[in-house]
Amino acid sequence: MDEDFAPNLAVEAINIQTKESFERWLDYHFPSYVASFNSRVDVSWMDFVRGKWSSFPQALIWGVRALICLRMGAAEGNREAIMCARHMYSRGITHLAGLLRTPAVLSDETLAAAILLGGYEVLDGSTDRSWIIHSQGIRQLFCARGPSAHTRGMGRTLMLCWRPYIVADAFINAVPCFLGDPEWTQILMSEEIARAEDEQDRGSPLGQTMDYAFNEVAKCPGYLATTKNIVSSHTNVDLAMIRRLINCILQSKGNLEHFHGILGEIHPPASFVGVIPSMYATTLVQGSRDGISFAIALLDQLMTVLQSYLERTTRSVMIGSPGDKPEQDPWRLVAKNQSVEPNTTQSPRLKELEDPDLSTYAIGDLLDKFSLTMGMGSLSPDACGCPQFSAHKA
Template sequence: MSTTVTHVFITATNKLEPDDKHARKRIRKQAMSKSAQARKKRGGYGQHNLIQYPAEYLPCSGSKSDPQVSVKALIPASLASSSYEKMRIRYNFDLLDLSQLTSFHISYATANILANKPTMLTEVLGHRDWSYLNYLPGRIGHNSALDKAAACVAARAQQWLASPSEPVSSSILKLYSSALAALQAELQCPNACLRPDVLCATQLLGIYELLKMSTEDAWRYHSTGATALIKLRGPGRCETDFEKALVLSHVGQIFHEALNINQTCFLSDDPWQAALRSIPTTDNLFSDRSEPIISLLTTVCRVPEYFYKTTQIICVTRHDTPVGLVDDVKNNLQLLRLQLLHWYETFFGPASSDYPKVAIDKDRKHEALGFSFAVSIILNRLLFCLDPVENAPCEATAQDSALKILMIANQELSAVSQAELFMAIKFKVAKVTLATAERWRDWRMSVCAQAGSLMETLIMPKDVFVDWCQRMGWETPRQP
């Protein structure tokens, strides 16, 4: 064999002497070159045992009765090196563990509860429900405002879990300041402000205020901002699952804000109603995106409109109000009340046994029931205010609903934190209703005493009605 040969081929006629070490080395190098090049292309060069499965995951028994599982199902895919994964590793926290804080049950009352009892947060972290957070892994890394808001929330959550009693660190405050600046830049752009990522960033900063254990006012700042963005985007931008999840998580807050400032709720408009009705799934009977919840939400979105009209009648026009207008308000309140009763019968009455059997989250079920009772209290009391004679049973129904809310909180929910955080606003409605019961009853008795001598329908005195509204934090018209 010539000493100038570059490549050595193994053939039947090209025998090598056993002691030809240099030739054997060249043969091994040549034989492995192609496979090495292939591994480099796949990204697996220098990594060993890539297809070896850990022994602890292999079946322990060789029995033929063992279930047959495909390799693809048995071996999980490796995690992609995504922007979301990098953020999760950096802050040692997964934002999906905050999904319960995106529920429509969250309200300004929840912010107050957390500010006073921060330790309640530990019992809801990690319980994952479907929410807009599910879509974050695919969206992080594409929008600066969203990236910075997510980082801010993750950093705060991690710090709180590590040191609950420590104040927010200066580094996290810097992240928050940077997130606000990035969001403000997006909001100043007419086109950018309509992107779903900008709405998501706004809602994430609302979660940050909850984790910061801020006051109610600080949380409301972001909540009202998200409401304004949703209204600006319009129902035409509620088409993708991500967009629907963003809107759905905020429906409860939009409803409460409308009551608080005494305005109609834009979600009662037909295009928005159609957008909400396109959401339901059957994954869990009382999840936020289930048919019972969507049905309930589409009904209650009309309540603020008739709360506003009732306050105008009681606080402004009173007996100068055209009879036709008063009758229209009463008829619509009765219609909403009947729709709520129908909802209850469908999902909690005897007819509920005919409903398809699917998974049920019992806490969510009773929270939805509590919400329906709270809305029922409002409707019944508004009817009673406008006609205490014809609608005399309505106040008794309201008091009964208040007691049922307290019973749900005391007996039906799995944890104290679950009750206090997600039933907070329902508690308030119930407690204020019970606290004002005596004054309302006294007015009712005075009406009965003079009913025979009255020539016109009585309307509740303004001071009695306003006292109830003020205790709830609801605005009423000022004296003209």
């Protein structure tokens, strides 16, 4: 009846309900992680959604709707709602493909749409790896926009919310992460940024420490990729280059140990928590310490491998030993196992036809916990390269 007699009013009511439902979606999946930067940015997700909804491209609107509908279907055990969410996701992807061919390709709205649809892939991807393919496109958007587009406004919020998945993408693909490059670490967190936050009454030593730690974690995929290339190389490697790599790893490890020590108090004082809601402080400290510990453990392993390789290579040069045969190198086998397979993503429309398994959607706060590890949670114990936070169990 509302649609018949007052269609404009009905549409507006639905839009309001959708926007408020999206806030509940954020609170369900990312309560702590969003809280770590929400009070420190110019524009939060909800500021963005509430303030600019009327001008959003269709790709972004359908992305929001798909996530809300998926969450509703999962919570209520409603297969029909999940199938509807998949249809919404498919429409969002179609609109995004068109948006990427327009002058708005580098806008905040396009990047936001790509991120939300990427988030849908994490929660209900056609395979465990389909989100990785989508994330590669998001990475290209970030790089095309450049660091300066993410220093303030919604651009900074988008970068902060997706950065753990950028690191995970780099680990899974065994390539360096662009967020570890100097021009990006300077806009993620620096003394200048910390000082500006304090002057604007947005300061949080806890949040700033997390950001400094992330700068070091973002370098870890590059350390891993370079180490693999060195020990898997069939040609002689410059020993001076290996020593420089070891020095960089040692410096990052020292910085991470320093930040781990700063986060030593499980229940930090209010002066350290700053503008972040105090109810999330303990979770943020514990999650960040876990991520830092994972990173330190990785760097220790890389140091062991590099020092062993350096000693073996130096000894081979001195005594003229041919060294290990390439096929005997276990790191080459690990690198092969961790490489991403060709695109196995099913089309969205094929996914729509599958009967959803409701048991795969009970992930609770796993996405929140993963985000707090700064992407380190993507290092799978079985070295298969599959993320451990995917709701879809293919």
